[in-house]
Amino acid sequence: xxxxxxxxxxxxxxxxxxxxxxxxxxxxxxxxxxxxxxSKKFLKIMFSYNxxxxxxxxxxxxxxxxxxxxxxxxxxxxxxxxxxxxxVYFCASSHLQGTGxxxxxxxxxxxxx
Amino acid sequence: xQSVSQHNHHVILSEAASLELGCNYSYGGTVNLFWYVQYPGxxxxxxxxxxxxxxxxxxxxxxxxxxxxxxFSFNLRKPSVQWSDTAxxxxxxxxxxSNYQLIWGAGTKLIIKP
Numbered sequence: 001x002x003x004x005x006x007x008x009x010x011x012x013x014x015x016x017x018x019x020x021x022x023x024x025x026x027x028x029x030x031x032x033x034x035x036x037x038x039s040k041k042f043l044k045i046m047f048s049y050n051x052x053x054x055x056x057x058x059x060x061x062x063x064x065x066x067x068x069x070x071x072x073x074x075x076x077x078x079x080x081x082x083x084x085x086x087x088v089y090f091c092a093s094s095h096l097q098g099t100g101x102x103x104x105x106x107x108x109x110x111x112x113x
Numbered sequence: 114x115q116s117v118s119q120h121n122h123h124v125i126l127s128e129a130a131s132l133e134l135g136c137n138y139s140y141g142g143t144v145n146l147f148w149y150v151q152y153p154g155x156x157x158x159x160x161x162x163x164x165x166x167x168x169x170x171x172x173x174x175x176x177x178x179x180x181x182x183x184x185f186s187f188n189l190r191k192p193s194v195q196w197s198d199t200a201x202x203x204x205x206x207x208x209x210x211s212n213y214q215l216i217w218g219a220g221t222k223l224i225i226k227p
Contacts, residue, residue: 041151041201043217056214090156099164100145100207100215104156 003027006091006105013081014113020077021108023091029103031055031096032074034066037088037107049074050096081112115140117206119218126194127226134189134221136204146187147205147215148178157203163187174198196227 004025013019025032033056034046048056049068063079078085091105120135138144148160161172168180178189187204204218 041220041222043157043203043220045214045217048214092157099162101147101159101162102149102157102215104158106156 002106004091004093004103004105006089006108009106009108011108011110012113013111015081015083017081018077018079019081019110020075021089021091021110023074023076023105025072025091025093025103025105027093027103029093029095030071031094032068032071033092033094033102034074034076035090035092035104037090039087043090047074047076055096078110081110083112086110086112115206115208115216117204117216117218119202119204119221121221122219123222123224125224125226128196129193132189132191132194132198132223134202134204134223136187136189136218138185138187138204138206138216140185140206140208140216142208145207146178146180147207148172148176148187148189149203149205151201151203151220153200160189160202194223194225196225199223199225 006023031050033048036044046060047066051071052068065077068074088107088109090107092102094102116139118137146163149157150160151157161170163170163180171177176191202221205215207215
């Protein structure tokens with residue numbers, strides 16, 4: 001069983017389109033995250049939810065909207081895609097007050113043409 | 114503000130060479146420290162972590178790291194690298210009372226020549 005699973009793994013789309021990435025974790029964690037990894041491998045936290053509540057909301061364009069229907073799911077919707085949105089998006093989960101260890105999904109590679 | 118600095122962006126070594134990747138952080142209080150590895154085309158995985166106790170921490174695949182509080186450092190070491198260690202290595206720090214947020218270094222790309 002995959003602990004943190006993301007779909008889709010690959011997304012190729014045109015500028016201006018809207019797309020979503022879904023994430024699910026079966027580790028019983030209470031906190032989930034979205035990270036963006038650019039072409040230079042730099043990791044940037046975007047959002048974090050703890051028990052469905054937004055706790056980290058970094059400086060990210062409004063076109064990015066996370067949604068957490070329950071603590072095992074965290075989705076990311078992106079409106080009006082731009083070239084600069086091309087990246088690998090990683091979902092992760094953890095126990096907020098535990099060891100702090102993050103468990104990552106396999107990533108969703110988004111390419112905007 | 115907290116920050117994490119990884120000194121080398123790229124490291125190239127031959128197989129069997131010894132490895133040390135530097136990581137320094139800025140945070141004055143109690144910290145939790147992590148090294149993650151990302152193999153080509155894969156997701157990040159935990160290599161090792163430090164919370165308390167023995168400052169020399171052993172991780173998977175023969176890696177270890179030493180927490181030196183006075184130097185605000187948590188360097189990663191391996192006595193003899195293998196071609197399969199080619200990967201990106203990330204240091205991360207979480208300060209106690211910091212809203213539990215992990216602060217990440219920029220990563221070090223390690224290439225092992227066979």
